[in-house]
Amino acid sequence: MGLLGYTVRRLAGLGLVLLGVSILVFVLLRGMPGVDPLSAYITPGLPMSPEALKGLRDELHLDQPLPLQYVYYVADLLRGDWGYSRTAAQLVISALIDRLPATVELAVSAVLLSTAIGVPAGIIAALRRDRAPDIVVRVVSITGISFPVFWLGILLQLVFFYYAGQLGLPALPSRGRVDDLVALQYPLSPITGFFLIDSLLTGNLAFFASALAHLVLPAFTLSLIGLATIVRIMRASMLEVLRQDYILLARSKGLPLRTVLLRHALRNAITPVLTTAGTTLGILLGGAVVVETVFSWPGIGRLAAQGILNNDSVLVVGFALFVATMMVLVNLAVDILYAVVDPRVRY
């Protein structure tokens, strides 16, 4: 049984999870006692004629029994009809897809950043256990985990944007994905929707530089969410692996420490970190609501925050479903990666 069979089996399980999520979301939308499901579709203050209301009821099949409504609902979802968002003045599905690249770019950068910092820090802490480097890493990561992220984000904006600007130092941008002027002067032709990738593909370096500068503060802020966890897991896992018998045998062969660490220890120690990084990515893809809002980052999290303030339940429910789907997909990707690293998982 190889990797392919494993993937197919995992995909089947994934369908079940999504079924569950869709039921949950449906019940929230239509099945809440005392709430008229129609209210979600009506803009407050904009009266509708009885005929229009009747048309809406028919369109949503609200006069049918709930189970049948669910079937229609799922059919709509599958057709891509997730409803209309008042907040975005757009169909929900297009609103989400339009803003997805911004969120993915930010979340992936943040996870890469926390892995790039967390893995080496965890390894160093493990190798220098109970000595100065370990203690520094531990204190910093505990401190990191105890700060609220929005507060750190604002603090970073204050230091690197406001104070740096005041002192005439090169300041980092604190709002949006790219400088408006740069975007006007050097317009980007979209390919993937990821600014960094598209600007590189089209050789638009001015745009790339601006997009990268805009990414720094929010990505760093967001990376702190996963960083402390990754450091702690990497450290614990490395310590555990270094105690293993196969490390002793590898050392007894006379292999240099570098080889023992990189080939034998790291490969084994990294697997729990993969899971953590994957879970963090899943959370950030859906839950970067606060950081996206603080940095005016035009992603799905900020949109969802606006939707909540607007009482736009069609959007919020669509967002929940969307996030759940991505979470499931990310988990699948992590599991496949896990199976690539560890041959025992495939069986």
Added chain:
Amino acid sequence: MTRLGETAVLEVEDLCVELSIGGRWVRALNNVSLSVRPGEALGLVGESGSGKSLTALAVAGLLPENARVVAGSIRLKGEAVLGRSEAELNRLRGRALAFIFQNPTSYLNPLLTVGVQIAEVFEVSPELLASEDGGRLRGGERRKLAWRRVVEHLRLVHIPDPERVARQYPFELSGGMQQRVVIAMALIRRPSLVIADEITTALDVTVQAQILRLLAELRASIGMTLLLITHDMGIVAQLADRVAVMYSGSVVETSDVASLFAAARHPYAKALLEAVPRIDGNETTLRAIPGAIPAITNPPPGCRFHLRCPRVFGPCAGTVPPAVALGEQHSVACHLYRDGPA
């Protein structure tokens, strides 16, 4: 077989090792001395906890983090082991030593194929991959030759279908096959000394017998020098030329195997012989000796065996008996023999 006068492959003299346990330094090895000469197999026997593995690890400079050598000397092929840098130790280990451990499943890296784990010894000893005419080989040819050597050695330890096994992961193999892999890994470097630490304990009985036969066969065919650690006198009888008996961190008797089996002197060695487990059973505790090996954190004064010794007398509780030579090949540390052969 042993020839006197030849330089020993391994020479351990008065080795004392301490362990940090609960914040206190505790003596784990007391003046351990032993030597292994080229081509011979020295059995190192003793109950669980007597310090056999610590001795072996000290020889390779691989003592656990909480251990330190406080006295003594270790020479591998004439070169001092103690006081070397990690890099020098790596070179020495790679050239001179190979380990086979107790539980092959835990000693093989689960994420690397068998072939990769065997072939990596060539990174340490590239000279093993010189071409037939002694010339240097380029990358692709080297890799091919390395792979051929790996397959050859898997065949040498009687692994069926070695080309396939070399590409497999440890978890795809049985315990017996895994142990053969570790043995192949040890032999491929032609080490001066193979240290085999309880290599059959984790295997079931029929597989134990197969592995022991393989070891005997390999000794005969490629003439390896062996430090054979076991608590099983039966294995000693089958494989070793000489034997050192350890008890609670000290070597209490050293002898050639025949004399030990014919006339063991130390009461502990005698008791061990009476408790020889049969090859068909798993029973390896010493029913002949009441009591248990003392905890190293709280050893009795004097001879460490005296509380369990059937022949305990006056001086035993007071002083540690020194090793006394009873013949060229035979020494014993027991107050009964203080004045020479009794």
